Amino acid sequence: MDRPELPLLQLHAFTVLAEELHFGRAAARLGIAQPPLSQQIARLEAKVGHPLFVRAPGRVALSPAGRELLPSARRALAGLADGLAAARAVGSGQAGRLRIGFSASLALTVLPGLLRTFRERFPAVELDIREMTTVPQLAALHEDAVDIGLLREPPPAGEAAALGFRTVLTEPFVAVLPSDHPLAPRRTVEVGALAQEPFVLLPRAVGPGLYDRITELCGSVGFAPRIVQHAVEWQTVCALVGAGLGVSLAPASIRRIRLRGVAFRAVEPGTVRTRVAVAWRRDDPNPLVARLLEAVGAE
Structure with missing residues (x-):
């Protein structure tokens, strides 16, 4: 009945x-x-x-x-x-669930402050934080698997028209060297001095923009890096450098990774910088996206 x-x-x-x-x-x-x-x-x-x-x-x-x-x-x-x-x-964007993808290196720079600011303003919002590199973040945004991306080197305008990007910060590069490297005693290393060195870098497939920015920096002084080893995470890159497999060029915030046997040095020229951006779907109706963008503006 x-x-x-x-x-x-x-x-x-x-x-x-x-x-x-x-x-x-x-x-x-x-x-x-x-x-x-x-x-x-x-x-x-x-x-x-x-x-x-x-x-x-x-x-x-x-x-x-x-x-x-x-x-x-x-x-x-x-x-x-x-x-x-x-x-x-x-x-009204005061509660709900927000899925955020982020590049691991941003845990060393903008991510903690951004999350702290957002938490203080919207304590009832559930945050789902997912670590992923740039290319998977872009795919996850297109597929509605995350609501916000925090990534390095967003694609050029026109390649992801459905997405919005806002620069959070830019930062210079540093040389990552074995601590017993002949260049390690210097405070600043000329990028050209690394021309004959083997390099350890992230694969281009996981972050083409950042990879291209690094090769652009090398190209600005007349050489293409000789890459002998790839690693997906910067901590692994630094560990391989410390093991003597080569040198690297990395965003300056990577200096916060403390590993024995690794030295970080400022580079010259210091005019090439890497861009960190927040990304979102332009047509996303979730009001929490706008709230996070407000928090980014408050940073």
Whole structure:
């Protein structure tokens, strides 16, 4: 047998009358006349199949069926109120879930401050943080697998027209050297002095923009790096450099990776910089995206 659906308007009228036990006062609380209230209660009693109130001259009381229904009616109305409040919070960007992809190296620079600022402003938002390199981030944004990307070297304008990008910071490069390398005692290393060195770099496939920026830096002084080893994470790149497999050029924030046997030195020329950007889908209706972009602006 199908369960009868109880309209929330009737449940509301029922609970108010159950609290007031007076049709006139209940109608006043509801902002309606007494006859419509009586009609709502009559319809609800017809659905239940039993009287919900015992009516006597000058007296209204809950019937046994009414006493049984009242707790469930209150729970249903409270659940609706909670649902409406939650929906309003999500719709206004005060609550909900935000999926953020980030490049691992950004945990050494902009990510902690950005998340702290966002958390302080929107403590009810659930953050789903996912570490991934640039190319997978772009794919995840296109596929609606993440809402926000924090990445290095976004693609040129026109290659990802569906996405928006906002620069968060730019930073120079540093030379990554074995600590016993002949150039390690210097405070600044000329990039051209690395022309004959073997290089350890990230593969171009995971971050073509950053890879091209590094080769551009080498090309600006007349050589192409001789790459002998690839590693996907900068910490691994630094570890391989410390093991003597070669040298590298890396964003300056990589200096925060502390590994024995590795030296970081400023480079000359220092005019080539790497760009860090926040990325999002331009047509994303999630209001939390706009809230995070506001937090980026506050950084």
